[in-house]
Amino acid sequence: MTKYKLEYIWLDGYTPVPNLRGKTQIKEFSAFPDLADLPLWGFDGSSTLQAEGHSSDCVLKPVAHYPDPARTNGVLVMCEVMMPDGKTPHVSNKRATILDDTGAWFGFEQEYFFYKNGRPLGFPEAGYPAPQGPYYTGVGYKNVGEIARQIVEEHLDLCLAAGINHEGINAEVAKGQWEFQIFGKGSKKAADEMWIARYLLLRLTEKYGIDIEFHCKPLGDTDWNGSGMHANFSTEYMRTVGGKEYFEALMKEFDKNIQEHIAVYGPDNHMRLTGKHETAPWNKFSYGVADRGASIRVPHSFVNNGYKGYLEDRRPNSQGDPYQIASQILKTISAVPAGAVAKAA
Template sequence: MAIPSNASLLDKYLRLSQGNKVQVEYIWIDNNTLRSKSRTLDYFVNRVEEIPEWYDDGQEKHDEIILRPVALYHDPFRPTRDKTNKLVLCDTYLPDGTPHPTNYRYHCHRIMNTYDHHAPWFGMEQEYLLIDPQKEKPLGWPQHGFPEPQGKYYCGVGADKIFGRDIVEAHYRACLYAGIRIGGANVEVCPSQFEFQVGPCPGITMGDELWMARYLLERVGETFGVGVTFHPKPVQGDWNGAGCHTNYSTKAMRQQDDGLATMEDAIERMSLRHFEHIAVYGEDNDLRLTGHHETGHIGAFSYGIANRGASIRIPRHVAKQGKGYMEDRRPASNVDPYRVTSIIVESSLSPIPSSLFH
C-alpha cells in the first residue's frame, strides 16, 4: 500500500475540546466533481434547515455560486461523542436564484415529486478502482507488466489477491457513522477494484446518499495516501470495467402479484429511449459497454432473467416470486446519480410519445 498520511498526528488535535462550536463541512457537486469547505457555527444543529446558505466564488466564471443545504449527515472525520459536527450536501444556484447549469438535483427533485405516488426506490452498486499515486498504477500492481489475469480476485481473500481492504473497511464504517444507507461492500473482478452498495433509498435520497458516500471514499483515500478513480474503463485490455448498476422498483413492482408484468412494461418503455439513457449514463461508457466483461453492447438494448450480459437484468429470485425489482446494468461508475434516477423514472412511468412508435 502507499504510505499513509499523518493520521495519528491529526488524531491528538481532534481530541481537543471544540467548546460550544460546531464544524460543518459544506459539500457540493461542480460539473460531476466534488468540492467542499468548512464553516464554524455557534449553535448545535439537528436539521438541515438550521444550516445557513453559503457561497463559492472559486472556479466558475460567475461571480459566485450559492450553496443551499439539502441533506445533513454526521461527520466521521471530526467525530465527537454526541456527533456534533456535520457534513451537509448542498444544491448550487446562480446569484439570480436559478439553478446552476450542472445542478441536476434540481430537475431530479421535480421528477421525484411528480411521481412520488409510485414510491420509486433505488439501490446503486458503485464500483471503483484504487490508485497508487506514486506508481500511477492501480494499487498493488507491479511497476512493470501486469498482475495475474482476473478470476481469483473477485470476493477473494489473501495478500496475493487483495490490495486496499483497509480502505474498504474504513469507508464502510465512515458511511455507517455518517448515516448513509450502505448495504454492503465486496472485492470486484479486477485487482484493486471494489464495490459498495447504497440503498434502498426512496426518490431523491438515492442521489444524495451516493454522492455523500463517494465523498467519504475520497476522504478516506486521502488518509491512506491512495487515489480513487471512477473511470468506467480505468485499465485497457482484458479487465472488467467499472459500473454503477442501478436497481429500481416502484410500489406496484414490489407489492402487486403482477409486479413482474409491471416491470416488463417499464422495461419496454425504457427500451424506446435507450440512447437517451446512454447519453446520461456516464462519460467513456462506450469503452465499457462492449458486449464483453459482463456487459451488454452500447448500441443495442436487451433484457433477460439472470443475464449479466443484458442492458437490464431481472434477478432470478424476482422472476420466481413474480415481483421485486430490476437492475439497469448500463450506468457507468462515473454517472451523476440524479441524472440516472431521473431518466429511469421518466422513461418507465411517463406516457409514451406517439413519435416513439414509428
C-alpha cells in the same frame, strides 16, 4: 452552545463528470442542527467552472445533512448550487430539476479502482498481475494486498456512522477494484447518499496516499474489467402489483429510450459496454433472467414472485451522476401508466 464544523459539499461545473468540492464554516448551535438551521453560503464560482471572474458569486443551498464521524462536532452538508439570488438553480445544478418519487427505491452498486503511482493498487511497475479470476470477493494478501481492505472497512464504518444507508462491500473482478452499495428511497435521497459516500471515500484515501479512479474503463481495451454503477430499482407498483404484461411493456419502453439512458449513464460507456466482460453493447437493449450480460438483469425472485419486485439496470457506469441516472429510470417507468396494461388485458 457548541461550535460545529459544517462541511458544505457540492458538485462543480466540470463536464462530463462533475467533481466534488467542499469547504468548512464554523457555526454555534445548542444541539446537532436541523437542516433548516443551516444557512445559505457562497463560493467563488470562477474557480469551479460555474461563473465568470467578473461576476463570480455562487450560492450553496443545504439540501441534506449528516453527522461527520471523522470530525468532532462535524456535519456533512450536501448542497445545491444556486444563482446569487439564492432561489434560481445554477445550470450545473442537476438535482434541482430531476424527477423524484419517494416510492421509487434505488440501490447503486459503486465500483471503483484504488490507484497508486498511476496504476491500479497491486499492479506491478510493468505489465500486469495474474489474470482475473481470484480477485472477485477474494481473501488474502496475494488477492487484495495489505491496505485495500483496511480502507474499505474504514469507509464502511464512516458511512454507517454518518447515517448513510450503506449495504455492503466486496472486492471486485480486477485486482485493485472494489465495490460498495448504497440504497435509498427516492431519486434525490439515494443520490445524495451516494455522493456523500463518494466524498467520504475520497477524503479518507488522502491520508493513505492513494487515489480513487472512477473511470469506467481505466485500463482501456484490455482483458480487464471496467467499473459500473449498476442501478437496482423499483416503484411501489412494481413491488406490489407488477405482472408479466406490465413488465414486458416496461421493457419495450426501456428499449425505445436507449439513447436517453446512455446519454446520462456516464461518459465513455462505449469503452465499457462492448458485449465483453458481462456487459451488453451500449447501442443494443436486452434483458434476461439472471443474465449478467443483459442491459437489464431480471432476478429469479422477480419472476418467481409473479413479476413483482426490483430490476437491475447494468448499464450505468462508475462515473455516472446518480441524480440523472435515477431520474431517467424513473422517467421511463412513468411513461408506462400503472394499471393500464392490466386493464387493457
